[in-house]
Each structure stands twice: as structure tokens, then as C-alpha cells.
Amino acid sequence: MFVIGFLTLILLIPLFMVQELIKERSQRQESVVSEINDKWGDEVVLYGPVLKIPYRTYSEKHITNSKKELTTESIEALKYLYFFPHQLKIHSVVDPEIKKRGIYQTAVYKSKTDLSGNFSISDYQNEDISEKDILWDKARIIFKTSNLKGVNNEIYIQLGNSSYTFKSKYEEHNQLRPNEQELFLMESGILKESDFLKEKSVEFKMEVSVNGSSEISFVPIGKTTEAEIISDWKTSSFKGNFLPYNEDKITDSGFKAKWKILDINRPFPQVFNNNLPRLTEYAFGVNFMIPVDEYQKSERATKYGFLVIGLTFLLFFLIQTLSKIPIHPFQYLMIGLGLVMFYTLLISISEHSSFLKAYLIAGISVLLMISLYSKSILKGWKFPIFIGLSLFALYSFIFIIIQLESYALLVGSIGLFLILAGVMYVSRKIDWDHQ
Incomplete structure (x- = not known):
């Protein structure tokens, strides 16, 4: 658990680098738009x-005057x-x-x-x-x-x-x-x-x-x-x-x-x-500005990166604990880097397409990669399919939150409550004294 927590914190470094990349691309866009506008008017x-x-x-x-006489002009x-x-x-x-x-x-x-x-x-x-x-x-x-x-x-x-x-x-x-x-x-x-x-x-x-x-x-x-x-x-x-x-x-x-x-x-x-x-x-x-919110949506998506990495690691940890299948810290690291890759794919594809298409392509790519990689770790299809469905639900949940404005906090809070309730329900069967 200590190693998993440490790896989660380490993966925040590339996650922050992705956020800086999004800011840099957004500033580049503003610079180019400003240059075009300056030349046209x-x-x-x-x-x-x-x-x-x-x-x-x-x-x-x-x-x-010199005689100390006061005159008015x-x-x-x-x-x-x-x-x-x-x-x-x-x-x-x-x-x-x-x-x-x-x-x-x-x-x-x-x-x-x-x-x-x-x-x-x-x-x-x-x-x-x-x-x-x-x-x-x-x-x-x-x-x-x-x-x-x-x-x-x-x-x-x-x-x-x-x-x-x-x-x-x-x-x-x-x-x-x-x-x-x-x-x-x-x-x-x-x-x-x-x-x-x-x-x-x-x-x-x-x-x-x-x-x-x-x-x-x-x-x-x-x-x-x-x-x-x-x-x-x-x-x-x-x-x-x-x-x-x-x-x-x-x-x-x-x-x-x-x-x-x-x-x-x-x-x-x-x-x-x-x-x-x-x-x-x-x-x-x-x-008459063209509505460009891909960078803003990508930045909002990266803010949930810690949640995605943490919940995915928790999911693998629970599977490892319940099934007694050992998972090496290096394999956790590979899974975490795969999750970070989702955001680099998202920002790069969204610059040439819509945010929805970019989100679908990046999400499906990372979901398949982690599911197939987890099959080689967990020796079967039952757990990889469960992991794939869980990631699909998690990415869908985050996409819905990004699209919402007025109800984002409400939906996010309810979703996190349900996730926590599910984790508590599954973990109740674990005998921590004999782990």
C-alpha cells in the first residue's frame, strides 16, 4: 500500500507536465490568433x-518686478x-x-x-x-x-x-x-x-x-x-x-x-x-470569436487525473488482495503511465478534431491497452474485462462532469459517493488481519 501510494504521488509529476503542455498550447493559440488579428485589423x-x-x-x-511692485496680468x-x-x-x-x-x-x-x-x-x-x-x-x-x-x-x-x-x-x-x-x-x-x-x-x-x-x-x-x-x-x-x-x-x-x-x-x-x-x-x-474550448476542457480533464490514477490503482490492489495474484510495482507504474498517456492523446487529437472525438479515441486506446496489459498480469479475462468496464464507467463519468456547468459539483459529489460506497462494499470481505 505504501509503494502504491508513493507511485501515485510520483505520477503526479508527468500529470503536472501535461497540464503545463496544455497551458503552453493554449498560449500558443492566443499568440497566433493575436498575430492574425493584428495584421488584418x-x-x-x-x-x-x-x-x-x-x-x-x-x-x-x-x-x-525688480522694484517689488505687484502687477496683474x-x-x-x-x-x-x-x-x-x-x-x-x-x-x-x-x-x-x-x-x-x-x-x-x-x-x-x-x-x-x-x-x-x-x-x-x-x-x-x-x-x-x-x-x-x-x-x-x-x-x-x-x-x-x-x-x-x-x-x-x-x-x-x-x-x-x-x-x-x-x-x-x-x-x-x-x-x-x-x-x-x-x-x-x-x-x-x-x-x-x-x-x-x-x-x-x-x-x-x-x-x-x-x-x-x-x-x-x-x-x-x-x-x-x-x-x-x-x-x-x-x-x-x-x-x-x-x-x-x-x-x-x-x-x-x-x-x-x-x-x-x-x-x-x-x-x-x-x-x-x-x-x-x-x-x-x-x-x-x-x-465574433470562434468558440474554442478544447484546451479548457482538456485542462479540466487533467484535474481529475489524480482521481483516475488513484481509483485504478485501488481497483488493481483490491483484485490483487482478493485473488492473491501478485502485481509488481513496475506493473503499477506501467499502468499509471498508460493513464497519463490518455491526456497527451486527448490534447494532441483535439487540436485537429472535436473534443468528443478526441476523448473517444484517447479513452478507447488507453482502455484497450490497460485491459490487454492486465490480462497478461491477471492470467485470465474475468478481471481484465471488469477493469475495462470500470475504466469505461470512470471516463464516461468524468466526461459528463466536464460537459456540465451548473450541476458539475452535484453530479461529481454523488458519483464519488457511489464509488466510495462500492469500494467499502467490496473491501468488507477482506480479512486485513491475515493479509
Whole structure:
């Protein structure tokens, strides 16, 4: 019993090595996917359009000259007001495809997004800013995105009777907070006074065509934001603080998701003074990631490796005790290494096939190998068949636990209870005093 316990602990070493192999392969997959996405275009976040209007501020500076006379100098500086749209409508069509490199693959896409709505600032009032200090004739439109290199066409906005082209502008980036994403700034030229009138709302339209990967999302900056995203991708999931409201969003041919977000639904105002925050943590959208959980399932399976090895050794020990057939420690070691081989087969096959097929192939291979090997040890077919059936039941039990989420602990606990009860029932016939 001491030797069997020692061998069980020794076999944890290759079991831990298999777990490290799974982590390494998983990290390799993430690295390759990241490289593909970086070349095609990273995930896309669209933020805008936003109306940017400068205003004058004044401050006093006290200066003491050489004669120790105190004078006051007035300093004028420019700051900015940022107005979000009163109404923002988003219509986005996303065309995804799969890119492969070796055994790894990721989802990339081409998207076409139409943005429309209006700005309404006629009722804007701020006691700290005088009306005469706001430079209405210097207004511009800004737009932000997380993916500049994925933009396919020139971006422009139709405002009033004119069209304004956006140009990239360098912006100093501060340290990102959690859930924030780096955004790049684009800015239009100065708006014509005939196109931008403070007294009435201003309609706008713009189109953005951009390549991206993994996901696309939008910041809900409209006082009322209405969005519709359409795609033929069938394994998508919706992300962000806001979920689609239509119940028929997912169909057999893809999805058509709709959102309606009011300003009261989000914790930020319609106007910002001087600094425009990123606000990407409040974005909503769609994730096009390919669901790859083979590595996660394989890692969960290896966590039961100690249980499989321990129960299998216990089974052989009980057979040895009841049948008086001697089993050498080297033979226990070979059986234990065979059980460890199950996990290397599982991870290697699952990279080229589904997890179910990999589990079946690895399980049947190891089950046959140990059953045939045990026949040469136990001199007959009765015990090897019993061992094969026991391993089949054990691997089936573990597979069921891996597939479950909410009931994994419950089913696992019941299964272990039944296994323990069976061992206690069998071992009751052993006369330990004469062993």
C-alpha cells in the first residue's frame, strides 16, 4: 500500500507536465490568433460623431518686478466643449470570415456602418461659461475608433449642405483604466456657419467601412441611441452593458440585433467640458470569436487525473488482495503511465478534431491497452474485462462532469459517493488481519 501510494504521488509529476503542455498550447493559440488579428485589423470600437466647440477662458497671473511692485496680468486660453448627438442611429452590416494559420483559426470581418442623427444645442446653458466666449464659428466634428489601419475608405460626414472629411490627429494618451481601450482621434475641418446653426438641430450622416477581428462595438453617446447590427455569423455573442431588446435576434441564417439606449440608461452626460473621456467601458456590440474550448476542457480533464490514477490503482490492489495474484510495482507504474498517456492523446487529437472525438479515441486506446496489459498480469479475462468496464464507467463519468456547468459539483459529489460506497462494499470481505 505504501509503494502504491508513493507511485501515485510520483505520477503526479508527468500529470503536472501535461497540464503545463496544455497551458503552453493554449498560449500558443492566443499568440497566433493575436498575430492574425493584428495584421488584418484588431477589434473595432466606434465612438462618435462628437461636436467640438472651443471657448475662451481667463485667468490672472500676479507678477512682481525688480522694484517689488505687484502687477496683474490677464491670460486668455482656449478650452473645448464636447456635445454628443441628440439622436444617434447606427446601422451596421458585418461580413465575417475565418482566417487560418496551421491548426489555429480566428474570425475576421469586413463591416459597413451607417451613422445618422442630429445635434441639438439650442437649450445649452452653463453659468460658468459666458455666451460671448463660446466660439461657435470654430466648431468641428471629431470621431474616434480603436482601429485606424482597418479603415477601407475615406471617412467623411454629411452635415447640412456640406461634406467634411476626417483627418487623423495625434492625441496624447494617458494610462488606460480597466476595461478601457485605446482610441485614435479623427477631426473634421471647421464647420461652415450655414451648416451649423445654434438655434436649430443639425442633421448628419456618415459611413464607416472598416476591417476588424473578434468583435465590433459602439459607444452609446446619443441622448437616444438606436442600433441595428446584421450578420450571417451563427456563433456570435453579445457584449457590453446593454443587450439587444428584440427576441428574434438570432436565426438559422445569422442574427439581426437591435438596441435602444437612452441617456438615463448610462452614467455620463450629453456635454463634457474641456476633456472628453474614452467611455469604451460602456460600449455595446457583438463578439465574433470562434468558440474554442478544447484546451479548457482538456485542462479540466487533467484535474481529475489524480482521481483516475488513484481509483485504478485501488481497483488493481483490491483484485490483487482478493485473488492473491501478485502485481509488481513496475506493473503499477506501467499502468499509471498508460493513464497519463490518455491526456497527451486527448490534447494532441483535439487540436485537429472535436473534443468528443478526441476523448473517444484517447479513452478507447488507453482502455484497450490497460485491459490487454492486465490480462497478461491477471492470467485470465474475468478481471481484465471488469477493469475495462470500470475504466469505461470512470471516463464516461468524468466526461459528463466536464460537459456540465451548473450541476458539475452535484453530479461529481454523488458519483464519488457511489464509488466510495462500492469500494467499502467490496473491501468488507477482506480479512486485513491475515493479509
